[in-house]
Amino acid sequence: MFLAKLRKRLGELDLEVEFCRDAPGVTALFGPSGAGKTSVVGMLAGLTRPDAGRVELDGRALYDSATGVNLPPEKRRVGYVFQEGRLFPHLSVRANLRYGQRLTPPGQAWADFEQVVEMLGLEPLLRRRPGRLSGGEKQRVAIGRALLASPRLLLLDEPLASLDAQRKDEVLHYLGRLRGRMAIPVIYVSHQPEEIVALADAVVHIQAGRVTARDSLELFRRRLAAGEAHSAGGA
Numbered sequence: 001m002f003l004a005k006l007r008k009r010l011g012e013l014d015l016e017v018e019f020c021r022d023a024p025g026v027t028a029l030f031g032p033s034g035a036g037k038t039s040v041v042g043m044l045a046g047l048t049r050p051d052a053g054r055v056e057l058d059g060r061a062l063y064d065s066a067t068g069v070n071l072p073p074e075k076r077r078v079g080y081v082f083q084e085g086r087l088f089p090h091l092s093v094r095a096n097l098r099y100g101q102r103l104t105p106p107g108q109a110w111a112d113f114e115q116v117v118e119m120l121g122l123e124p125l126l127r128r129r130p131g132r133l134s135g136g137e138k139q140r141v142a143i144g145r146a147l148l149a150s151p152r153l154l155l156l157d158e159p160l161a162s163l164d165a166q167r168k169d170e171v172l173h174y175l176g177r178l179r180g181r182m183a184i185p186v187i188y189v190s191h192q193p194e195e196i197v198a199l200a201d202a203v204v205h206i207q208a209g210r211v212t213a214r215d216s217l218e219l220f221r222r223r224l225a226a227g228e229a230h231s232a233g234g235a
């Protein structure tokens with residue numbers, strides 16, 4: 001379903017990664033702070049231009065240095081949730097969610113408003129402004145807004161990083177509900193093994209700008225049990 005082959009010089013870091021997935025499900029990008037995970041996600045979303053490589057989604061090139069293709073973010077059909085929700089503060093939760101829907105090209109919508117609201121438990125929040133939401137609630141709305149644009153790939157960049165333990169559990173619970181009900185691939189950036197065990201189907205290890213291993217969830221669990229995959233620390 002997607003292929004990412006990316007090369008970019010980022011200051012001291014020479015980033016060169018390749019990974020792919022041919023089914024829905026959650027691919028975790030796991031690695032320490034500074035490994036290049038956020039940079040990879042930015043290139044998939046079209047926010048940063050690679051020096052070279054190819055990004056392919058459902059057989060279509062979003063970026064290809066060989067042919068000069070580089071679709072802008074709004075043409076990629078890629079949803080992106082950042083560490084902090086980045087909701088529109090002046091709009092209600094309902095209007096934030098509707099904004100996501102309006103980004104969908106005609107005939108391409110797969111996400112249903114009522115269903116997304118139900119899956120993420122957003123009904124009681126619909127009339128509120130983001131300023132009156134907890135961190136966990138904000139993240140749930142941000143995930144809902146991204147889904148309602150009916151993306152073909154969803155990028156979640158450490159969506160729990162800014163939350164306390166209780167809020168983390170809350171959002172993790174809702175992400176767990178989404179998992180398995182989505183027909184699109186999801187890329188989940190984290191350096192927390194517990195999140196990966198709870199959500200991922202496959203794990204791509206990134207260190208110092210390189211893919212150092214590709215694991216099934218089972219293999220990742222075994223690594224963890226053997227003490228080979230540590231919480232990587234840092235933000």
Ligand SMILES: Nc1ncnc2c1ncn2[C@@H]1O[C@H](COP(=O)(O)OP(=O)(O)OP(=O)(O)O)[C@@H](O)[C@H]1O
Pocket residue numbers: 010011012013031032033034035036037038039040191234235
């Ligand atoms: N535009 C840029 N110019 C120069 N260096 C950059 C640029 N963007 C990122 N870097 C560097 O590239 C490295 C990778 O950063 P990146 O944010 O992708 O890592 P990360 O794995 O997501 O880390 P974290 O978990 O802390 O977010 C860092 O050393 C960063 O300083």
